Amino acid sequence: MSKNRVSRRQFLNYTLTGVGGFMAAGMLMPMVRFAVDPVLQAAGESDFIPTKQKVAEVTETPTRVDYTFEQQDAWYTSEVTGTAWVYKDEKGEIVALSPVCKHLGCVVDWNTDKSNPDHFYCPCHGGLYTKDGTNVPGTPPAAPLDVYPYTEKDGFLYLGKAEPRKEA
Amino acid sequence: MKWVSQDIEMFLKEKQYVDTAVLPLLPVSFGDDIKQSVAMTEFISLLSVQLERQFRGRLIMLPGFAYLRSAGEDSLLSGLGKWETELKAQGFKHIFLLTSDSMWKSLEDRLEGGLIWLPSLPLEHMDENYRNSILDDQVKQLLNLFVQKWQNGE
DSSP, X not given: OOXXXXXXXXXXXXXXXXXXXXXXXXXXHHHHHHHHHHHHSOOTTTXXXXXXXXXXXXXXXXXXXXXXXXXXXXXXXXXXXXXXXXXXOTTSOEEEEOOXXXXXXXXXXXXXXXXXXXXXXXXXTOOXXXXXXXXXXXXXXXXOOOBOOEEEETTEEEEOOOBOOSOO | OOXXXXXXXXXXXXXXXXXXXXXXXXEEOOSTTHHHHHHHHHXXXXXXXXXXXXXXXXXEEOOOEEEETTSOHHHXXXXXXXXXXXXXXXXXXEEEEEEOOHHHHHTGGGOSSEEEEOOOOOGGGXXXXXXXXXXXXXXXXXXXXXXXXXXXHO
């Protein structure tokens, strides 16, 4: 006979505590997991979307850069195409402008209006923007074109979500 | 603007800027030409989405005129005529009919709205990127056509 004989009472005590512990843990774990979830949430790929445009190849003339990303609407994923006008300004910094006219949302084009060269031109109602995206007074749009934040990764241009310009 | 509540809100507010209505003509049939009508309907639907994105501020993209190909020419023409009369009465200066069905091409002179006929492309065999770039090209061609009509109308 071993010295540490476990009595029936002790055995039941241990078993009950053990099972109770598991049950409590089973209830608490999901709660804790829910509570700390935002902290554990991976920062993800951030919101920058890759484009096929090489940063080194950006010129001073605005060029059209298309990018696609997957948009999730509930369980339905669809591929959405976006566009940006990208160029280098005098300081050599990259500017990425949204092509959506601030008037009623048509798509603006660079340098297509013959009477106003080197402007962004909206074919719908003749909205004009200068190269830096500022709206020309006297044309319908009331705000400058939105600007994409951007980063560079492995030599390629990554675009964020277009933001309205604060100044002007 | 699309035929959805959100866009119609904008339409009601900015009515003076919207002077163009686009009506896609979508054929339906269950005979031997079922595949062909599906391809045409599909192509025109996809194209109208892109077109709307390009010109959303000036045109309203109507939900589409679906018709049976087996119906007679005269009944189709009178059905479409009612649309055109209504749109004109609502003050749309430019009405565009978008179609792949060559039947309409032969009836063009009996239509009031500007008919835009594009041969449908076999989009079902293309992967998505290629398809989008093809549609983009088509829309670019239409862009000039629209701008021209707008300029002539002013």
